Amino acid sequence: MTIKSRQMSAPDMTRTFNEWMRRYIEEPEKYTREFQRVRDFLADEAxxxxxxxxxxxxxxxxxxFDEMNATPIAD
Incomplete structure (x- = not known):
């Protein structure tokens, strides 16, 4: 996987991490693959x-970040 160079401000990072956690709390089943990612991480290191x-x-x-910026924020 190659990621193009991009930047995000600290406030934007804070917002996206909060959204990430919100999504995890609302739909934890979508994140059950994390255990596989742990195994992959350890295998790569080994x-x-x-x-x-x-x-x-x-x-x-x-x-x-892109999804949040595509959706207008309600006042």
């Missing part, structure tokens, strides 16, 4: 590879 977890999380955070 094989001397850089784990792809951080890259996946970054992509997901920007996905949330």
């Amino acid at each position: 094989a001397g590879r850089e784990p792809s977890y951080g890259e996946s999380c970054t992509a997901y955070q920007f996905e949330i």
